[in-house]
Amino acid sequence: MKMRLFRALVKKGLLDGRWTLGLSSLSLFGLSWMFVYVAARIERSLAEAQAEGRAPRAGMFRGMGGAAMDFSTAAIQMAFWKHPFVILTIAIWAIARGTAAVGGELERGSMDIILSRPVSRTTYLMSQVVTALVGLGVLVSALVLGNVLGSMAVGLSSPVSAKILARPGMNLYAMGVIMFGYTLLFSSVDSVRWRPNLLGSVATLVGFILQIVVNLPTLEDWKWLGKYSIFSAYDPVEAVVKGEKYLFNSSVLLGLGLVLVALSAASFSRRDLPTPG
C-alpha cells in the first residue's frame, strides 16, 4: 500500500514535469551529438595544424576545459560539457522541481489535495526528491547517450566509452543534486513558487559568475572565490582525462545536496501549510 502510494506520487511528479524533462533530454542528446561532431572537426584541424607546424590555439581550450585540458579528442569533447547550455538545462530541471515540491504545490492548491489523505509529509517530500533525482538521471543519460551514439555515427578516432563517460556524468548529476537541494530548502519554507525560484536562480547564477571570474587570467589573485562556487567541483575534462578528483568532487556535491534535502525535510515536517494563496 505504502509503495503503491509512493509510486503514484512519483508518477504524478514525472507527469507534471514530462514536457520539461522530455524537451531537455532531447536537447541534451542532440547537443551531445553535436559536441562530438564539433570535436571531430577540431580533431581534424588540430592534426592539420600539427602537420603544417602551426601551434594550436591553446588559450581557448584551456579556458574551456580547465587545468586538466589537453588536446586529446576526449578532452575536447568534455570541454563542451561545461557549455552554459548543458549547465542551464540541468539547472532548469533542478530548480523547477525544487520550487514545485513545496512552494509551487502549496500555491496551486494541489498539496491540500494530497496531504489531506493518509500521506505523511516525509513520504510526500521523498516522492518529490525521487522525481527530481530520476529526472536528473534521465538528463545525464541523454547527454551520455548522445555522446556514445554520436561517436559511433561521426567516427571519432578515439571515442570515449560509456563507462568513462559515467564519471563526468556522475559529476554533472551531483551538481544537479546540490542545485535541487538548495532550491528545495528555499521552497520548503515558502508558500509561493516565485521566491524560491528567484533565490535558486540567483544562487546558481552567482556560483556560475564566480567560476567565470576565477578563470579570468587577469584575476589570478581572486582564485579563492572559487571555493564558494559549486561549479569549482564540476570538472568533466579532469574526470575523463585524469579521473583523480571527480569522485571526491561528486561526493562533496552529492553529500551537501543530501544534507540540504534533509534540512528541507526537517523544516517541512514542522511547518504550517496555509490555504492556497
Place this chain on the structure above:
Amino acid sequence: MIATRGLTKRYGKTTALSDLTLEIQRGEVFGLLGPNGSGKTTTIRLLLGLLQPTAGRASVAGLDCRTESVAVRRLISYLPGELRPFPAMSGYGYLEFLSSLRGGDSLPRAVAIAEKIMKLDLDRKVRAYSTGMKQKLSLAMAFSEPVEILILDEPTSALDPSARLDVLELVKAAKARGQTVIFSGHVLSEVEKVCDRVAIMRRGRLMKVEDLHTRRCLRMLLIRFPHRDRVEFPPELEASIRTHEGDVVLAEHRGPILPMLDWLRTQGIVDLAVGTEDLHSLYDEYHGPNAVEDVESIPLMGQ
C-alpha cells in the same frame, strides 16, 4: 468522534482561532457557519494536521491531530474550499490517482458517482472542466472514500441548483451509512436541511452551538395582550419572552401547542400569530446588522 479542547491558532498578533472547545458525535452532521475569516477553515486544517496549534489540542477517534496526523487522515475525506484539481490529468486519471493514495478500493464507486450522479465525462482533461464540474469531480471522490468522517468545505459553492440537491442527498446518504460529516458552508438553508447541529463562529471564536432538531420544534408566537405591562408564561409551557413592546410580546415556544393555546384563551388575548424561525435569524444574532461589534465582550461557549 471529534473533540477539541482550547484549540487556538495565532499568526503573530493575529488570532485565527481562539480557545475552541467542541465535541462532534459519531454519525452526526455538524455545520460550521460564519463569514470568511471566522475560523472555520482554520479549524478544519488543524483537524487535518495541516496547521500546528498554538495552544490546545484536537483529536479524532482518540487520535491526536498533531502527532498522529496520518492515522487521523486515514479516517477523513476532505473536500477543500479552494478546488484546484490537477489540470493535466483526465477526470478518470484524477480519480484513479486520488484513490491510489488510499489503496485504490474507492475507484469504482468514485467513477459511478461521477458518471451516474454528477453526469461527468471522465475522459476529458480536468483543465477542460468548468469550476462546477471540477467541484463535482472532487465531490465524487470525497463521497466514495471508505472513511468515517467527511469534511466538506463549501461543497456546493460552484454548483447548479440540481447538483446542490444531489450533494444534500449524498450527505444524507453518508449520515445513513453512519459517517460523521462536517459541513462548512454559507448557504444557511442547505445547512439547515442536512445538519443535526451547527456551530456559529465569528472572528476565530465559537459563539453558539445550536441543536437543529430542537430548533425545528421552536415556534415563534407574536401575541397582542389587552393592556398588559407584564407577561409571564407558566414554566410548564416551555415558553420564554424574546421582546415585549407595549401590548405586543414576541415569545419562543418549544412545548406542545395545545396547553399553550388553552392558557392564551384564559388570558383574553387580542391577536396571535404563529410562525417558525429559520437559521438565518440565529445567524443574524452574531453576524447581522444588529450583532454586537466587540466579540471580546461576548462570553464564549461554556463560560
